[in-house]
Every structure is written in structure tokens, then in C-alpha cells.
Amino acid sequence: MRNAVISGTGSYVPKRLLKNDYFNELLGEDVDTWLRENLTIKQRYWCDDDESTIDLCEQAALKALESAGIRADELDQIIISTDTPEYISPATASVLQYRLGATGAGTFDLNTACAGFVTAIDTASKYIIADEQYQNILVIGAYAMSKYLNKTDKKTVTLFADGAGAVILSAEENTDSGFLNAHQFTQGQYHDWMGIYAGGTGCPVNHNVVESGKHQLQFVKKFPKELNPSMWTEMSQRMAKEAGIDVTAVTKFFMTQININSIYEMLDNLGLEKDKAKYIMHKYGYTGSAAIPMALDESFRNGEIKKGDVIFMIGSGGGLSFAGAAFRL
Incomplete structure (x- = not known):
């Protein structure tokens, strides 16, 4: 029986590191203590002005491809789950397909907010199980929420951060895995x-x-x-x-x-x-x-x-x- 197995993974965060004391100064009060004691958060990473969701996706995707041991042109589909897309339209996945040189891959984005990656991996698995034309699918969860934060709103500005994670799903026959x-x-x-x-x-x-x-x-x-x-x-x-x-x-x-x-x-x-x-x-x-x-x-x-x-x-x-x-x- 054909199934979808995890054959590779990758992740990436931008280089701009912000520790909690940055927000103490930004907000003019001690938020570090509450963040550490209640949420365990000590730091996070934000995109620079010249970085965006597609940059995070590309780096995570390259690592996942290396992990899976396949080339970008062996991908049959790219699905990106994000509610911070590169554009309203077209899909971020189409930009990634071009950047990677994934010439054989179809693309689409989906948005179920922070449930998006699991929704996407469910979708990709069923593509592979149901249709033999799909051998390798790249699934990415990406987030650049720092671009949408009100820097004076302590309810949001201290919590949300940027990053991307990628998984390659591959088809396998007669396997107990997947x-x-x-x-x-x-x-x-x-x-x-x-x-x-x-x-x-x-x-x-x-x-x-x-x-x-x-x-x-x-x-x-x-x-x-x-x-x-x-x-x-x-x-x-x-x-x-x-x-x-x-x-x-x-x-x-x-x-x-x-x-x-x-x-x-x-x-x-x-x-x-x-x-x-x-x-x-x-x-x-x-x-x-x-x-x-x-x-x-x-x-x-x-x-x-x-x-x-x-x-x-x-x-x-x-x-x-x-x-x-x-x-x-």
C-alpha cells in the first residue's frame, strides 16, 4: 500500500536576535520576568527590513531538500501554509518554485493561521496516497509576523516571532511508516x-x-x-x-x-x-x-x-x- 512518509526536514530563522530586555526598553517596563516565568520565552528572531516570508521559506526548503537527498526539480508539489504571505496575490509558493528551480512542481498557499502547517501536511499526504503522479511534496510553515506588529502593543509585540519549517513528504510502497x-x-x-x-x-x-x-x-x-x-x-x-x-x-x-x-x-x-x-x-x-x-x-x-x-x-x-x-x- 502506498503511503506518504517524512523523508526530510529543514528550518530557518532570521539573524536578528531580540532578547527580552529589548522589550523592557521598548515598552518602558519589565516584561522579561513575566515572559520567562509564564511562557518560558527568553528571546526570538525577527526579519530585517530587507527580509520577508519568501526568504525564510527558501532557506528552510533548501535544508529540507538536502536532508531528503533530492533535487528541487524532483518536487511534484509545493504547499506553503502562512498567514503572512509575500503578497495577497500571487501565492508565495509560486515565488518559491521559481527561486528553487522546481520546474516540475505545482504550487499553492493555504491559510488556516497557526494550524496551517498541520492542515498542509494532511493535504499533501492525501495527494500522495490518492494520486501516483505525486512522489515528492514540499510542505512549509512560514511566519513573518514581526511585519504586522504594533511595536507599542505589549499584548502582541513580545510574543510573536519569525521563522520557517519545511518537510519533504515522499511516496513509499508497502511500508509501515508514514x-x-x-x-x-x-x-x-x-x-x-x-x-x-x-x-x-x-x-x-x-x-x-x-x-x-x-x-x-x-x-x-x-x-x-x-x-x-x-x-x-x-x-x-x-x-x-x-x-x-x-x-x-x-x-x-x-x-x-x-x-x-x-x-x-x-x-x-x-x-x-x-x-x-x-x-x-x-x-x-x-x-x-x-x-x-x-x-x-x-x-x-x-x-x-x-x-x-x-x-x-x-x-x-x-x-x-x-x-x-x-x-x-
């Missing part, structure tokens, strides 16, 4: 609670929009704090059941990393130790749709996961969108 199952859910009643609400047709950018700051990221309301832990718990249990395993058999969880305490609560709900999840927010801040593939790449490079292990990837983001995917490596 895609196990995936699920997507949305609670659309929360669509207007957090987001970038200007720049589309609902609110085109004009002088008044820019002057009021509506073109930047906005936290309009606080999400119910129990939403992520409860949804992640249910999704984990469902994926484990469909994979025919107990949740304790999962080697590592790769999660949306905006609030470490939500991850802890999910693990408590499942009766699992805290080290069952991979954490990177202490050194990268919150990198949105890039967080999960960045953490996955680091785990591969550090030897924390190996062939035969079962991993769960669970993302959630504005919308409010949820996506989970299970793989056997």
Missing part, C-alpha cells in the same frame, strides 16, 4: 477575536486604516483558556484510537506553542509527562505556523526521534482552526 490519520476542526464563532483584519476585500487598506493601525495584528478578545487544552486532548485521543495505539505510545507531541501552560494541561489530561512534548518557544518565541515543523526539524537533528516512533502534530490558530496529524516515522 501517515496514519489526521483531523481538522473549526470553531468559526471565534473568527473575529484575533487576526489581521485589513488588507482583504472586507477592509481594503487606505490612509485611515493605516493611521488607525487596523492593518496590524489585533487581539480583539481573549480566547476561553480551556479551548486549546480540551480540543487538543480530544484530538489526541481520537488520533490514537484510529491509529490503534494507546496515547502513551506516542513518542513526541509537536504542538502550537503560544502558551506552554496549555500544552502542560493537555499532557496532564492525557496522564503524560511534560517531556512528551517538544518545546522551542523559550528560544524562538511564537512562530505560528512555523513552530511545529521547526520543532520537528530540531528533534530529528538532535536524535530525539527515530524510525518507528509515532508522532502527533497538533496545531490551532485564529479562526478558530484546529488540525492534527499522526505519523509513524
